[in-house]
Amino acid sequence: MAVIQFTTNLKRFYPDLNAIEIDAKTVAELIQKVDLKFPGLKDYVVDEQGKLRKHVNIFIGNNMIKDRETLLDTITEKDEIYIMQALSGG
Amino acid sequence: MLGTRKGLAVFEKGPQGNYLQTQMHFLGIPVSIAAVDERNGTWWALLDHGHWGCKVHKSTDEGKTWKELESPKYPEGEEIKDGVPASVKYLWAFAHGGKDRPEELFLGSEPGGLFHSKDQGTSFQLNRGLWEHPSRKEQWFGGGRDFPGIHSIIVDPRDSDHIFVGISCAGVFESRDGGTNWIPKNKGLKADFLPDANSEIGQDPHLLVASKNHPDYLWQQNHCGIFKSENGGELWEEVGQKAGEGPANFGFAIAVDENKPEVAWVVPANSDQIRVAVDGALCVCRTDDGGKTWKDFRKGLPQENCFDIVFRHALDKSGETLAFGTTTGNLYLSDDYGESWKSLSNNMPMIYSVEFY
Incomplete structure (x- = not known):
């Protein structure tokens, strides 16, 4: 199962948030499954059309995902996924 | 607050x-x-x-x-314009749905959707009547923000099915059936930034307010001046001061007295391009006669080297007391209908909204 790491900034809203393992084939599926464990978290990461929010980045390993619109980048069970807050404002 | x-x-x-x-x-x-x-x-x-x-x-x-x-969420497939998916960019207005409907609320949003809750905010539904208004995709546009936004919602205290919204940029829209049908109410307004300044759609009310006990008496601080309507928006009349007469013209915030609807306050700013206090001096203007005359009040407010302006929701009134907050984090209060002011803080962040409770 892929391991997901979260920016610590999300812990302000989800104090119990820690790295978790999830079985998913795409980033979109992974986000859906994260939301089952932490209800509402999906809305922090993507908008209502499923698009990654402007100032949020998701990395698979060291690579930023390519599909920010539908999150169809594929993942494998060995991947480590990072949900990060993009730098903005310098 | x-x-x-x-x-x-x-x-x-x-x-x-x-x-x-x-x-x-x-x-x-x-x-x-x-x-x-x-x-x-x-x-x-x-x-x-x-x-x-x-x-x-x-x-x-x-x-x-x-x-x-x-x-609130825009349903899947909704578009701001053709090919541009709709999502909530900003929540810009709050109103309760009427005293006879204790569970109901409205939120206004950019890009132009009005959201309605019938369960105290547990869920919100997009108001279809306004969202599907034939003018929206072609004639609404952003003013100050990227997309059109609803910043004003007025529910008539006499009839909760009677609702006004103010949209930048589209104008004032009215529903008399609880939000099923909407009609523009912009006659008499002017939009100097459009080829046809008198266009029914595309006006830019910065804030729309109604006198609480005289809800047919509406005021708006518009991008192109100050306007009032004594007949529920059927016809608007420009009542701001002209160049050389005084500062009451451009601005964002406006307040109206709940019992004397001809009494209103604005906090002027310098033109739409510069957007600082007029002549570097902050003042509040009040009319006591429906906009025929205005008086500017400056006591207690900075009168030199001042850059403050007041955003649309950052002026409020409760009885004889008014308060406003500024873009540079100053908070002022008056206990005498806005004639003299005292500073409550000079170190706040940029202030977006002020409300007495």
Whole structure:
């Protein structure tokens, strides 16, 4: 199962948030499954059309995902996924 | 109660009559609107996380605890314009749905959707009548923000099916059937930035307000001046001061007296291009005669090297008391109908909304 790491900034809203393992084939599926464990978290990461929010980045390993619109980048069970807050404002 | 760029602040009047900041919530998070539902005392905070989207929180114990609700969402497939998916960019207006409908609320949003809750915010539905108005995709556009936004919602206290909204840029729209059908109410307004200044659609009301006890008497601080309507928006009349007469013309905020609808206040700013205090001096203008004449009040307000302007929701009135907050974090209060002012703070973040409760 892929391991997901979260920016610590999300812990302000989800104090119990820690790295978790999830079985998913795409980033979109992974986000859906994260939301089952932490209800509402999906809305922090993507908008209502499923698009990654402007100032949020998701990395698979060291690579930023390519599909920010539908999150169809594929993942494998060995991947480590990072949900990060993009730098903005310098 | 203040909505600021760095959180929600509460000031309370102490035993000596001085106001002190007593609470701060959501520190570091922009609060576009902080509001109190007068029907039940529930506090509402509309948040604009830079990273995590717009959120809605409410407190039923005056800020001791807050609950995050599921934010309003545009249904899948909705578009701002053809090919541009709709999502909530900003929550810009809050209104309760009428005293006879205690569970109902409205939120206004950019890009132009009005959201309606019938369960105290547990869920919100997009108002279809306004969203599907034939003018929306072709004739509405952003003013100050990227997309059109609803910043004003007025529910008639006599009839909760009678609703006005103010949209930048589209204008004023009215529904008399609870939001099923909407018609524009912009006759008499002018939009100097359009080829046809008298266009029925595309006007830019910065804020629309109604006198609480005379709800047919409407005022708006518009991008192109100050306007009033004594007949529920059937016809608008420009009542601002002209160049050389005085500063009451451009601005964002406006307030009207609940009992004397011909009495209104504005906080002028310098033209639409510069957007600072007029001549570097802050003043509040009041008319007592429906806009025939205006008087500017300056006592207690900075009169040189001042850059403050007041955003549309950052002026409020309660009885004889008015308060406003500025873009540079100054908070002022008047206990005499706006004739003299005292500073409550000079170190606040940018202030987006001010509301008495």
